[in-house]
Amino acid sequence: MRGRKRKDLLGLRGVERAEIEEILDTAEQMREISRRKVKKVPTLRGRTVVTLFFENSTRTRTSFDLAAKRLSADTLGFAVSTSSTTKGETLMDTARTIFAMSPDAVVVRHACAGAAHLLARNFPWTVINAGDGINEHPSQALLDMLTMRDRLGSLEGRKVAIVGDVQHSRVARSNIFGLSTMGAKVRVAGPGTMCRADLAALPVEIRHTVDDVVGDADVIMMLRIQRERLGRAVLPSAREYAAFYGLDLDRLKRARPDVVVMHPGPINRGVEIAADVADGPNSVILDQVTNGIAVRMALLFLLLGHADLGSDDASAA
Amino acid sequence: MPRLLEVTVYGESTPRDVVVGADDRTIDARGLVLLPSFVDLGCDPGFPGFPAREDLASLSASALSGGFGDLLTSPLVDPVVDTPEQVAAASRVGPGGVRLWPAGAVTRGLSGEELAEIGLMGAAGAAALSDGGRPIRDTVVLRNALEYARGFGLRVFLRPADADLDLLGVIHESGVAAELGMRGNPAAAEEIGIARIVALVRSTRATVHLTRVGTARGVAAVRAARAEGLPVTASTTARNLVLDESEHHLRPYDTRLRLHPPLRSPADRAALVAGVRDGTLLLTADHSPRAPEEKDLEFELSTPGSTGLESAFSAAFTALDGDIAAVVAAFCTGPRALLPERPGGCVLVDLQATHVVDAAVHRSRARNDALDGHRLRGQVRACFPEASIPWVGVLVSRDDSTPPHDPSGLREAPG
Known part of the structure; x- marks a missing residue:
């Protein structure tokens, strides 16, 4: 992942074994951070992670949110009810609004297959698919x-x-x-x-x-x-x-x-x-659930491209 | 009068000079071929009601650019064409002489419930009847419509689909849909639709044209109905000869490929090509202009449809592997025989040229050509919708109910 500089994670179809292994290995390291007394490293300090959810979700959204916070990223939650989008703003327009806030990564969930791909094609930031219709999660x-x-x-x-x-x-x-x-x-x-x-x-x-x-x-x-x-x-x-x-x-x-x-x-x-x-x-x-946070930390870490995991006072990693 | 110098007239062997229209241009036509201009039996004009899609000027320019002189227009505009007044208003001749032949609604408001004023619309100039591609769910209404229309000599254009299955999914139901995580629309939707209509044609003897046929079993069912002697004609779209569901692998979630009915399998595509070659199917451009805001969306939420006028000829010529007689039968002589009057018109084509479809330079106001980026053979150079046909022979008018088997449609004039 680091070598290829993948911009987005839209699905696992077509993702190679070595890449999956790297994510899982990194997640194991991340899990160690969650066991520390101070569960936070400065790795993504100054980066902004937006969660953009067009479907109701508590678990996935909070899991990504906590993962980003444990890496010291600023997080911003956008919850858009589906009913308002059918008559109001389109996904692309919502994304343009978010674009103006200069995010580094957007985690998106949407009821339509390919919604994450649409954002990834049109915007420079990292897109992580948190569920697109019946397609992938x-x-x-x-x-x-x-x-x-x-x-x-x-x-x-x-x-x-x-x-x-x-x-x-x-x-x-x-x-x-x-x-x-x-x-x-x-x-x-x-x-x-x-x-x-x-x-x-x-x-x-x-x-x-x-x-x-x-x-x-x-x-x-x-x-x-x-x-x-x-x-x-x-x-x-x-x-x-x-x-x-x-x-x-x-x-x-x-x-x-x-x-x-x-x-x-x-x-x-x-x-x-x-x-x-x-x-x-x-x-x-x-x-x-516990592993969910670790995996999402690993994804943010690998996609946003930092090699330094840092450490806190309680551990000398 | 525009003069075409040393043009090869379709069906002739020696190039000659031909006069085709009303201005003073002289066109060096060496190496080019003059064909009868094309007819689109499946044109969504995009107006009135959708100013961001198309207007008469842009539609006419698009048609001329693609070699189409005559368009059978869908009643699915706003307001829908379901009264004689609307039919009269929709009967237009655009800039350059492109003629719009309106289809009047089968049912009032295209609702599939009550019959529209079929007789009055016929008297007002409706070229055919159509519900704009919407399946008529109630079989009693459909049967009544066919019986009633037959009494007025109007051909009924129907897109064959089971009304409930038709609502499922956004691409063809198959392994591709399963891989891409998209909801599938089953081929059975069309197969059931054709079986239902054919059964009613058999009992009513109404004259029916099936539109947007897309499946191998659909083609076989049409072939069987025609062999039985039923007054059934059918068409598929030119793009369906080039594209199939595998295109979704190459361009996942590309809303230009959001079509209804969806692109079917490669085997279906091969059957459509064979159906055009043997005269079972005619072709349409299936021109369906859509505004950017209708396509710049999630795949499922985007409006189905693709423009077609400016790529249809090349798509057909490419997919039929340069078989120009099949193209002429499917786009010129066959469709002309389904209109109430036989139109004239000529188109000048370059059969040697290849080009890459670029919707950005199309004359249509819309940019949603599903074939954008495809390299195709054959290119239209000029279209003269009002020119009288300069053939030594004449276009033979056919009994509408007989299959368009004569591949050229051109015969020596008697005397």
Whole structure:
């Protein structure tokens, strides 16, 4: 990343293995900063990071915000409700306003695929895609991969099961691209309306029952079911989804005893994942949150191009 | 009178001098070919109602630049063309003699619910009927419209699409959509649309033209309907012969490629080329000018459509690998036979030239040509919409319901 001077991170499709490894290795160093008493280094002092969110988000936005602050960047949050953009200012106009504030990096989330690409094409600052429609959410996949690496060591040859609405999940898609690049084998399962045949173009195996994918999986990643899809022509009901695709203790017993259970959050307890599984020993859901900050620190650090990590009084790094 | 010196008239072997119009220019036309001017059966004029898209002057200039003398205009403007008064107002001749042939609405307000005044619009000069590419969702309304239009001898232009599936997605549903994380529109939308219309044509015997056909199965269904003798003609767009969904890989999220229906697969594109070659399909420029503010947006939010008049001929000539007879059948003789009167008009083309499409220098007010940046063969040099055709032969008028199989459309005049 440092060598190639990548300007933006728009997705993991096409990102090479060495680059992903560099991000994950850097994130491990960043995690060390978060364990210090003074959780802050001066690396990005004087730089400005804007979070531009056109969709509601608490976790991702605060995670990027905290990551930037731990690197001493100034942060500025732009939350634009989607309703106001449909009739009012366009994405490009909002971006022009932000441009006038001279940011160094913009973290953007938007309901349309390619929104981050549009900004990256038209503006000189670094763009980090924090979710564009159903396309990609690369920082989430990177934090997932860091979490898996913590538990499993190498990702090479590991079997990862992704269960749920793969068709419309940017988390799943970024994980599929990233994990396959890292040598893992990804299998997906979900109802037919959420795992259509055209997913075969991605580096995945498509199965339709959960038991087909959990049996020998090293990792089971449960996707969030969006409530608005329930009771529509996509899914009959929450209880039917839970019965066939949810991860409960019974289903977990059919998996390897040391299987790693993940979920990008926020969780619908009792729908895609049972409470005792989410809170049980296989779950790494809270580790994912911690790693999220580290991965986002690594991304800002690498993309904004500083080689000096610095140190605080409590450690002599 | 403009004189073309030593021009090769299409269908003739020896160059000669030809007089084609009303000014005093003399054009050295050595090495150039004179064809019948082109007809766009799928023109969104962009006016009235959208001043940032186009006006009569810019549309006419764009048409002349692309070799088009006659445009069948969509009723989907503001206000929509669904009354005889609107039809009369939309029947125009632009600067340079470009003629606009208005299509009147099939249903009032293009709403797909009540029939527009089809008979009165026909009497006011409607060249055809169309709902501007919007599918008519209610099959009873569609059947009634076909039965009613047949009584007035008006051809109904329909874009075949299942009204519900048509709303899905923004690019073709396939592996490309899956890779790019874009919502897909299934080919089944068109296949169902064609099957539905063909079934109704079979029972009503109404004369129908299917527009913007884009799938291999769609072409096969049209071919089968015509072989059955049904009064069905169909067209695809010239750009669809050059572009397919793989273009999205090269230019991801480029809103100039936001088209509706979307670009389909490479196999579909090959089937469209074959369909034009065997006379199953005619071609349109599918001119759809859009303002910058309609395209400078997220892909999903941008307005579908591409300009076409200024790249259509070269796109067709390139994709048909220099088969000029197929281009003439698909853009000149075939479409002319679908208009109520046979237009004249000539176009001077250079079949040896190649050029890179540059929308920045197009005469259209809009800049949204999906083919921008593509190197194409063949270039239009001049267009004379009002010239009488200087052929020794004449353009043969065909029975509208028969396939445009004569590739040249040109025959020796009797006597």
